[in-house]
Amino acid sequence: MLITPSIIALQLTAFSVTGTVLLASGFAGRILRGWDINSGSEQQLRLERQTYLISTLVGFALGAELLSLLLFIHTAESLSSQFVGAMCATGVLNVNAFGFPTLWLKIAIFFLATLWLLLNRADNQGYDYPLIRRKYGLLLAIAPLTALELAAQTAYFASLKPDVITSCCGSLFSGDNRGVAAELAGLPPQATLWLFYGMAGMTLILGLSFRSRLALGPLFAASSLMNFGVAIAAIVAFLSLYVYENPNHHCPFCLLKAGYDYVGYALYLPLFVGAASGLSAGVIAAFGSIGSLQALIPAQVRRLTWLALGSFAGFYLLATLLILRSKLVLLG
């Protein structure tokens, strides 16, 4: 196992996220069992007070997860000098089977925690906490994911063994032959390009019609998530090629480097915001028919939809600009 400050920091963060979410889900379990909004008992009063703690804990977990997602990618990047054949974060994440699963889990927990907080916000606006069972059910689903993330991350770091000089023989010179794959294989650029802009059109049409017809919620949520997936595939397949102006460099992480003006942050931020708010808008809209929320949900959903559409628009605009600015001729 490597002991570096970034690994210590990541493990500390993973432990605190898992700890807080498990604590929150412990309280959530109690609420699911004993909740009775019509009762004025001391027990009910205590449970109502605990709801504040749970939302604070999940809010903390969301912030910590975001920090840990960024730090994880930066750590992989900085470790690339210690592994033969790993040129950037992709190579280091590929060193063993746990690298990419850890990254996916971090992204999934980020989305679920955002959804939970927005659901919680909608629920708190209704006077009778109408979503209480659903939101604590969701929390109980997030908890095992955080534990899984901690396990995957620990397994990943524990099996990292850097290639260094040993005293018996100076060289690991067979390194380049058995080196880790430093590149991701991309999808065919042309087809992905069509899919990319096709998804943009679909999300826009769905989003605009969703504002007046809340029944389209699940569809919009699904399309937001799909848009996220397609955008990541597009970044790997062609967008990164345009930025690096190199037809073989597919890495989605090198975009975050200073050498490319940190353009990755400007790309990923709206993409994550768009997907998270689109997903949440779609899910929350499904509760629009509940009595105490009827008057509140449409406005909240509309705001989130605008945020999602605006963020996606920002992402697509920047992506198109990057393609137009590039000197690389990939198609035609």
Add this chain to the structure above:
Amino acid sequence: MPVFIEQQKYLIDYTLAALFRRKTRNLGLLLVYTLLVFLFASVLLLSQGLRREAAVLLQDAPEVIVQRLVAGRHDLLPAAWLDTLRQIRGVGEARGRLWGYYYDAAVKANYTVMAAPERKLADDRILIGAALARVRQLGIGDGFSLRAASGPPVLFKVAGVLEFSSELLSADLLLLSETSFRTLFQLPPALYTDAVLAVRNPREAAMIAQKTALALPSSRPILRSEILRTYDTVFDWREGITFLCLGSLLLAFLILAWDKAAGLSAEEKREIGILKAIGWETGDILRMKLWEGLLLSLSAFLAGYLLAWWQLFHGGAKLFSPLLKGWAVLYPDFQLTPTVDITQILILLAVTVLPYIVATLIPSWRAAIADPDAAMRG
């Protein structure tokens, strides 16, 4: 949205006023917090600077170094090996190097002595490193004698003091001609300390090392990339161990933070009670408490980071240097290049601010759910 921002502004306003009302109590916490950030930041900034310095220096190091091993120990390399090495396809140049260490009892330090044929020095001339010139108070034209391996002293004249961009390489270095090196150490003519290879295509270095090991089975080829990788790992490891040692400090700080947040004074309790009585909700008090933590963290973080920066780049980096740099009598004097790295800031946030927030979450919530009447009664 504007309403939300207005609300937060008023909350911050109130929180700041409340923090200033309890100056001494909060100042103590702020000081300890700042010290914690300062210590962690010093370790990170220093090792980052050292790592950069090593990488910059090694840029000009030879692509491949070949040593000879006898019974697993480094031994002198026969000149005939150089011909074998030159015949390996892809090798641009193979050069034998002569270098070694010389212990000077006068300053109780080791010098690195190296033959520098490219400098075309006369046999009685010598170039000396800056740290050495400082310690022995030598200047150009001064005499400088070294004891030969056979006993009698050899007298040299200082032809110049080595001026490199970094003293890391040249602090204890002595450069002389090949003949005087062989005289000084009584070395037979057809032997070298090791050999360096220039490789035409750097991407072939690993293959050339492999061929070298095949052609000369008792050789030990070392690649520049391997040296760099090992340096990186060593610095990472030292940094990690220092972090773990500071871990106990972090734990003590967390206990202090928990205790401070949990032990509300009677005055604070009354304040919360009054706030609730005049219409603040539990959520508002909780938000106020979170702002309090955030404002404290931010101030401590900025102050600690800036202090560490100042200490390292202007204050001579006295702290942690012996631990991270290593130790030597003729230690090079070098200026680290200041850089701000996003990864470092993320690490610092994760090891200082995040644990602080975790430690204060539950006490803040406890303070926020108190009943107004019970709180006012104390």
